[in-house]
Amino acid sequence: MFHVKLPRQDAIARQADEHLVTHQVKLPRVVERPLRQVAKRVAMALAVLVGTAFIVYADSGGYNDNSDGRVDLLDAFYYATVTLSTTGYGDITPVSDAARFTNIFVITPLRVLFLIILVGTTLEVLTERTREEFRLNRWRSNLRDHTVVIGFGTKGRSAIQTVCATGLKREQVVVVDPSEKAIDSATASGYTGIVGDATRSDVLLRAEAQKARQIIIATQRDDTAVLVTLTARQLNRAAKIVAAVREEENAPLLRQSGADVVITSASAAGRLLGLSVLSPSAGMVLEDLIQQGSGLDIVERPVIKAEVGHGPREVEDLVVSVVRGHRVLGYDDPSVGTLKLTDRLITIVRATPGTRVMPDTRPLPQD
Structure with a gap:
């Protein structure tokens, strides 16, 4: 399962660099439609209403009805309705000590629970989901020639920082990663994030990869990088695809899969280590060139x-x-x-x- 996360405005201001959690247990979560959530909350509210009515009816002798002096089942439901909705006409009132005690310690908490369930939560769900859907639709319609980054590890972070140094706006960067922790970190930095497996075409379609100008593939495994490259190239023939691999022997396979540029991270790090051994000064200069902005x-x-x-x-x-x-x-x-x-x-x-x-x-x- 995957979902899109847009950056929050307060998180963009922070742009905090958070550490990733590499080990995490995740249980499946079903995302319900807003109408279903509202229906569930209405059912809960009705359950509270019925429970309150039967509590009143069980002690009907402790209540007085101004019309006929007695409280039947219909009167109990009527009293529960006007009490929980805070209408309170006053035509049915508790007269015994037990009934008043029940109203203080049972009916009143049920009234608060009823209002929270029916009013507060329902309105929050409707407004939040509607606002989120509106933001997603507007984001999809406005997104063009953006940059898709597959993997938000060390390589992915560094690649984004370098690309953004060209003046690319953070709103034009979409991060795809199977880790929800990584996506939370990406959205906290102001990027749009998508939780999912980038080897699947439907996940890349969620990232609008078919409209992207450039795709950066910085996965942890070389075989994953090959599959992502094949999928991305199938969706977008014109995009510039840059991929990173750990082993140099896998670089030709990435190029055959459709990558325009392939960076061998293990070999590059090895060459930098060897150069630093032969000439520490030359190694420092080369490392300085790699680091952007200093x-x-x-x-x-x-x-x-x-x-x-x-x-x-x-x-x-x-x-x-x-x-x-x-x-x-x-x-x-x-x-x-x-x-x-x-x-x-x-x-x-x-x-x-x-x-x-x-x-x-x-x-x-x-x-």
């Missing part, structure tokens, strides 16, 4: 008019590569020549609060 950042940006006609080494920023069409050329590649207005530069810059990675808005090549 020290040095590696960014992709378009070529400005003042740079057109110049070589990569003549640019003020430190150019690492030039993206021309669908090719990534090194800064010293002879085929680069001079820069063109349609080129994009991958540069290393000093991280500042205003530094942003410019997203690539060009359409992906069609197979």
